[in-house]
Amino acid sequence: MQTIKWLTFGLSNAVTQTCVHFFPAADSVTAPYPAFCSLSLFGQNLPTQKTVTLEGGRLGNPDGIRVKDAFPALAAESVGVFGLEVEISCAQPRIDVSGSGCVIEFISQGFVTRFWPKQRAVTQDSNRSIKVRSSQSVDIISKRAASPRVGVCLSDPYNSSCLVVVNSSERPVAAWLDLSSGCVIGNMSQKDGSRVPEAARLEIPARAVVEFPIADAVYEGGTRQECSWGLLKARVLQVGFDVTELKGRTSDEASPGGVAGVETAMLDDALAAFLVYRDLDSGRIVSVVAL
Amino acid sequence: MNDPSTCEGALQISHYWICCAPFFETTLLVMPPPSRQRAAERSSAASILRLYDADGYLANEVMVEFSYDQVGVIELEPLMAGCKFQAGLKHGHLEVHSPPGFSELCRIHTREGASQMSAPVLLSNTRRVFFPLLFSTERVSLLCLINAGETEAVLRGRFFCAKRSPEATWEVPGRGARVISLTSEFSEYLEAGPTSQVQAYIRIGVRNDCLVGAQLIDRTKGPKEGSFFSAIS
Numbered sequence: 001m002q003t004i005k006w007l008t009f010g011l012s013n014a015v016t017q018t019c020v021h022f023f024p025a026a027d028s029v030t031a032p033y034p035a036f037c038s039l040s041l042f043g044q045n046l047p048t049q050k051t052v053t054l055e056g057g058r059l060g061n062p063d064g065i066r067v068k069d070a071f072p073a074l075a076a077e078s079v080g081v082f083g084l085e086v087e088i089s090c091a092q093p094r095i096d097v098s099g100s101g102c103v104i105e106f107i108s109q110g111f112v113t114r115f116w117p118k119q120r121a122v123t124q125d126s127n128r129s130i131k132v133r134s135s136q137s138v139d140i141i142s143k144r145a146a147s148p149r150v151g152v153c154l155s156d157p158y159n160s161s162c163l164v165v166v167n168s169s170e171r172p173v174a175a176w177l178d179l180s181s182g183c184v185i186g187n188m189s190q191k192d193g194s195r196v197p198e199a200a201r202l203e204i205p206a207r208a209v210v211e212f213p214i215a216d217a218v219y220e221g222g223t224r225q226e227c228s229w230g231l232l233k234a235r236v237l238q239v240g241f242d243v244t245e246l247k248g249r250t251s252d253e254a255s256p257g258g259v260a261g262v263e264t265a266m267l268d269d270a271l272a273a274f275l276v277y278r279d280l281d282s283g284r285i286v287s288v289v290a291l
Numbered sequence: 292m293n294d295p296s297t298c299e300g301a302l303q304i305s306h307y308w309i310c311c312a313p314f315f316e317t318t319l320l321v322m323p324p325p326s327r328q329r330a331a332e333r334s335s336a337a338s339i340l341r342l343y344d345a346d347g348y349l350a351n352e353v354m355v356e357f358s359y360d361q362v363g364v365i366e367l368e369p370l371m372a373g374c375k376f377q378a379g380l381k382h383g384h385l386e387v388h389s390p391p392g393f394s395e396l397c398r399i400h401t402r403e404g405a406s407q408m409s410a411p412v413l414l415s416n417t418r419r420v421f422f423p424l425l426f427s428t429e430r431v432s433l434l435c436l437i438n439a440g441e442t443e444a445v446l447r448g449r450f451f452c453a454k455r456s457p458e459a460t461w462e463v464p465g466r467g468a469r470v471i472s473l474t475s476e477f478s479e480y481l482e483a484g485p486t487s488q489v490q491a492y493i494r495i496g497v498r499n500d501c502l503v504g505a506q507l508i509d510r511t512k513g514p515k516e517g518s519f520f521s522a523i524s
Contacts, residue, residue, distance in 0.1 A: 028417055103423055105423060107425075110429060150322055152322050152396060223363075286404065
């Protein structure tokens with residue numbers, strides 16, 4: 001069965017609801033073959049992982065659902081942030097659904113915020129063994145694991161920023177943040193090969209979503225530009241995950257070309273980072289950018 | 292899917308839809324490559340910005356030096372004097388030629404607020420894209436299209452609302468841009484009451500051999516005067 005997956009986070013509280021919109025599609029196929037969409041919910045405040053499969057979808061026909069309709073537990077209580085894995089599949093084995101799309105939508109106080117979730121490069125077959133979709137995907141996920149994800153955090157009269165990290169794997173991970181001036185927070189090797197203090201690591205539990213606020217101190221030494229709307233402070237943010245240490249391997253073994261490289265990349269593929277921008281007056285999320 | 296960058300020689304090319312009047316303005320944020328990928332001996336690198344108006348005429352071309360240590364911030368309104376109004380907006384197509392590793396993010400702002408806007412999602416004659424739409428009396432949805440190629444692109448949009456799925460056809464000039472108000476285009480199929488919301492979708496494809504970028508902008512009337520604009524990021 002052909003599948004495509006995305007990893008994201010959602011919000012559920014008194015004023016914000018999350019919708020998942022999906023578009024099962026196959027390039028060069030116009031027939032409306034049946035398609036399925038599975039949603040897997042996880043997070044610290046949720047007792048167990050829950051998966052719901054939505055039937056009735058058709059290739060070429062967009063559809064969507066409010067997450068609390070799929071998981072009534074979210075409607076009953078305010079859980080805050082949660083993790084969500086979205087999977088689109090088609091029963092026709094020869095149809096490639098990699099042309100499908102997914103959009104996450106937050107609706108809060110009548111305002112709408114939409115973003116593209118992180119697309120996963122690997123899938124899992126029914127025998128629970130991990131397989132890679134193609135040799136090209138191996139390259140993609142290996143490069144992704146080898147290079148940090150880059151974004152820009154902002155602070156100005158309109159917006160503040162924070163980082164949301166999603167760990168869909170079954171083991172805790174450490175994330176490091178690198179602010180491009182060389183200031184490092186987290187468990188990252190420095191230029192001289194030494195590591196920054198352990199105390200600076202950002203820990204993300206297994207199957208959890210963690211929000212890290214970006215403190216004002218982060219912008220010291222960064223870009224400060226007087227714009228037409230006021231002072232804009234900006235800083236490049238690099239986010240990487242320390243998966244080599246977790247697996248007890250050396251950096252060489254876990255390099256993209258190494259034996260353990262693909263396995264390490266797969267663990268990295270189970271992690272996602274998002275830069276979240278909030279309106280300074282209302283606190284409402286106005287934009288989310290997947291790194 | 293949401294990374295429309297292509298490479299031409301040593302430079303990578305990205306395409307953005309931009310607007311400067313009358314409702315909101317666009318700012319370009321340029322991020323240097325990760326520290327591991329930088330050319331150690333250089334402190335800055337030059338990027339070329341080409342601005343095409345809605346009909347695809349080159350309205351401006353500038354070269355800008357961006358630092359490897361800082362975020363580049365460019366308010367685009369002063370560069371868009373040569374762009375004309377189309378569909379009530381002064382908008383156009385920005386082509387960014389930047390050194391490898393650099394990436395960009397657009398930001399739109401009004402007096403009421405600001406939000407981030409990613410590069411338009413790419414579609415071709417084999418790749419269709421979709422956008423979710425939420426219609427209400429307080430909201431207007433604008434479909435923004437840019438043509439990355441030289442020849443006119445012909446697009447077909449299918450609107451999914453309840454059990455109806457009407458189609459519409461649009462043309463985008465080579466290198467140009469078009470803005471379509473989906474609220475007006477499909478108004479006869481929207482049967483919302485004065486306060487209700489209507490969920491719908493638009494599916495877009497290209498009929499001929501062109502590469503087109505699409506972005507969705509939502510205009511929401513705020514509780515006070517003015518509007519808030521948001522894009523898919």
